[in-house]
Amino acid sequence: MRPLSRRNFMQSMGSLLVLPLLRTEEPETILYNGNIWTTDEAQPRAQAVAIRGGRLLAVGSNADVLPLATARTRKIDLASKSVLPGFNDAHAHPVDSGVEHLRKVACDTDSIDKIKAALHERALKTPPGEWVLGFLYDDGKTPRPINWHDLDAAVPDHPVLLQHRGGHTAFVNSMALQLAQVNDQTPDPTGGRFEHDAAGHLTGFVGDAGMQVFLKLIPNKNTREDYRQAAALISKLFTSKGITSACDADASPEDVQGYQDARDAGELAMRAYCHVSAGSLDHFMAAGIHTGFGDEWVRIGGVKMYADGSISERTAWLSQSYIGIPNNYVGLQLFSREQLYETGRKAHAAGWQLATHANGDLAIDRILGVYEQIHKELPRKDPRFRIEHCTLLTDALIYRMRALQVIPAPFSCYVYFHGDVMRYYGEARTQHMFPMRSFLDAGLRPTDSSDYTASPADPMMWLQSQLTRTDMKGNVWGANQRITLQEAIRCGTVNGAYAAFEEDLKGSIQPGRLADLVVLAQDPFKAEPSELLKIQVERTMVGGIWKYES
Numbered sequence: 001m002r003p004l005s006r007r008n009f010m011q012s013m014g015s016l017l018v019l020p021l022l023r024t025e026e027p028e029t030i031l032y033n034g035n036i037w038t039t040d041e042a043q044p045r046a047q048a049v050a051i052r053g054g055r056l057l058a059v060g061s062n063a064d065v066l067p068l069a070t071a072r073t074r075k076i077d078l079a080s081k082s083v084l085p086g087f088n089d090a091h092a093h094p095v096d097s098g099v100e101h102l103r104k105v106a107c108d109t110d111s112i113d114k115i116k117a118a119l120h121e122r123a124l125k126t127p128p129g130e131w132v133l134g135f136l137y138d139d140g141k142t143p144r145p146i147n148w149h150d151l152d153a154a155v156p157d158h159p160v161l162l163q164h165r166g167g168h169t170a171f172v173n174s175m176a177l178q179l180a181q182v183n184d185q186t187p188d189p190t191g192g193r194f195e196h197d198a199a200g201h202l203t204g205f206v207g208d209a210g211m212q213v214f215l216k217l218i219p220n221k222n223t224r225e226d227y228r229q230a231a232a233l234i235s236k237l238f239t240s241k242g243i244t245s246a247c248d249a250d251a252s253p254e255d256v257q258g259y260q261d262a263r264d265a266g267e268l269a270m271r272a273y274c275h276v277s278a279g280s281l282d283h284f285m286a287a288g289i290h291t292g293f294g295d296e297w298v299r300i301g302g303v304k305m306y307a308d309g310s311i312s313e314r315t316a317w318l319s320q321s322y323i324g325i326p327n328n329y330v331g332l333q334l335f336s337r338e339q340l341y342e343t344g345r346k347a348h349a350a351g352w353q354l355a356t357h358a359n360g361d362l363a364i365d366r367i368l369g370v371y372e373q374i375h376k377e378l379p380r381k382d383p384r385f386r387i388e389h390c391t392l393l394t395d396a397l398i399y400r401m402r403a404l405q406v407i408p409a410p411f412s413c414y415v416y417f418h419g420d421v422m423r424y425y426g427e428a429r430t431q432h433m434f435p436m437r438s439f440l441d442a443g444l445r446p447t448d449s450s451d452y453t454a455s456p457a458d459p460m461m462w463l464q465s466q467l468t469r470t471d472m473k474g475n476v477w478g479a480n481q482r483i484t485l486q487e488a489i490r491c492g493t494v495n496g497a498y499a500a501f502e503e504d505l506k507g508s509i510q511p512g513r514l515a516d517l518v519v520l521a522q523d524p525f526k527a528e529p530s531e532l533l534k535i536q537v538e539r540t541m542v543g544g545i546w547k548y549e550s
Ligand SMILES: [Zn+2]
Pocket: 091, 092, 093, 249, 451
């Protein structure tokens, strides 16, 4: 006879899943009358949960869970509302974007005139000689890309840098060009670009290493206090959308400190798994830290490297040229293979997870080769190599990912939100971009992610985009990659936790897991896929506490 496993034991108890209760472990809170989708295969649906010390004690029907209450238990009626596990944004830039919200002009509008007016207004309050900085601009959303003439008209007396929301490119004015000593004749830096028009004149659009030339000139005046405030601000924004955990995909030591300070101040509303930038790796290694250090609120993740540019800004490194961009342009390589290998091997040997930004098929091929080599030379059990974004695949690349069980962390709403740039790739290529169906069919565990600020940190938009593969204007891109709602929810919860080695802690509503969940105004399983975006988040609980209530 087989010994009774824990799961069989629980099933033999009926629908109630419960941890063995000690007498001191009476529930502090019980949520009941819910339409709960747990993502726990042992018990996919439930009505009620009991919570103590930030964790779930029991999950089951009202009849099962309510009797666990004592006179001191707070009982909350969910009024039949739908509940999902809290979402995990597996690749975002929370503190970074938080500092931008504090310091820069938000330019997420489709009107060039409005952007000019906002930058002009900021310039009036900016001391002479100081930079005027904008962010969240998206040239796919304005009728044409903004250029230095527009920026000069709005801000003639200050240098201006307006960042694309993708973070890899920017638009600068003529004073910025002068300060950086960049003119029509300046050659492109390695891994970067100064865009020229047909007549050979600069447009003001600068990419990757070309943008760094300008960023180097801007003094960093951020204080420790700014990083704390930034972590608090963005964690509030994310929880208002149902996100209870995020992976910071490129955290500096200051960013990590920002999360920790916000946590200490009781202001961190969500949990953070922090990939450390390759440039800071040595600092962390000198302190004896590697992946997994920290606790359930702030944890050190992998080391972040870059193999190429961006999809929304058309700098991803592709095997076939972009459509409609002259000179057979195929995007940008960032680190060399040697750099990726050397940093990767050093980090892997020291116990770090490797997380490399790679969008285009050539970039993915390169980093897979590096991972394969490192794995052969220094085999380690369950390394969970990650490819951040992992956008444009081929069957052969997916086959190699499968052999190594590499985790793809793709953008989740680019088809919906960045449909305007899909024409540069074309319908045929989009059938292999953000290929969720192919990943899942290969047995991989793709996550969900926003890359905020690159796209909205909005799980309902992720779900809609993945179910419909339809953009804002109704164009369909790669319908073959549609997945089901159940699959999409698992990617945004269970798989996000797995990608951070935290699957025993979160991602599902089951006893022993953290009490992280989201209450929705409508049942997503009863909504039209094209209407998912309209579903409102009513409340978000993190660690047994409502961190957001509408
Ligand atoms: Zn990113």
